[in-house]
Amino acid sequence: MANNEQDQPWRLRVLLEPKGFIKILEFILSVCMFATTAGYSDDLLYNLSCPTMPDERKIHIEYPFQLNTVEVPAGCTSSDDMYLGGDASGAAKFFVAIGVLAFLYVIAITAWYVFLEHKHLEWDLVPMVDFGIHCVFTFMFFIASCVWAAGVNEVKDHTDFDNMKADVLKDQCSGNQTCKLTEALSFASLNVSLLFGFLNVVVWGGNCWFVYKETSLFGNKRDTGNGATGPPDQKVEVPTNTI
DSSP: HHHHHTOOOGGGGGGGGGHHHHHHHHHHHHHHHHHHHHTEEEEEEEEESSSEEEEEEEEEEETTTGGOOOOOOOOOOOOOOOEEOOOOOHHHHHHHHHHHHHHHHHHHHHHHIIIIIIGTTTOHHEEEEHHHHHHHHHHHHHHHHHHHHHHHHHHHHHHHHHHHHTTTTTTTTTOOOOEEEEEEOOOHHHHHHHHHHHHHHHHHHHHHHHHHHHHHHHHHHHHHEESSEETTTSOOOOOOOOO
């Protein structure tokens, strides 16, 4: 019976167990985390009243938020190139990188759970590595989210229209030339990305407990996810694949 069960090509039942179901949540949160950041693109629009006619200007902001390379449209008479200040690209890329790495890891470990784990129950090294990686990712999610929170504030500060008028637009918006904001940037996507970042901290940190129970450190037993336990060197039968 045990040999027949271990010959099964997969065990989708694991996705209904805590360690498998939480992997689905981790997959979704990691994708949302980097997608809401890397997919950001928006335009700031303002009118510049030149002597001849009002002129609408556009400043395009997108990932990776290297603001000091974002060109500001020239004024009514000036043709000199101007650029915004600040650079949040390091924080943005780090935040996205952690999300992508977590996304790839979830795919790999879930494939192990479904297709291979029930054939290699005696391999205690995999649960130990899984536990260690979960601890590392929990810490890295927290660091990346904190760093990116500072990066988002930097983006907001350098693209605030009042700050821009006092800095890069001070020559354009002076004298007979007036500047009026017509459409501000929307930071909803970036705010949501921070929410997903800290949610990842909670979910990955909470899942450390369930992964820890799979290791030989937990009462010197292996938990197969179906309530059965046994010594690390003893094979435990896996329930028949019912899905």
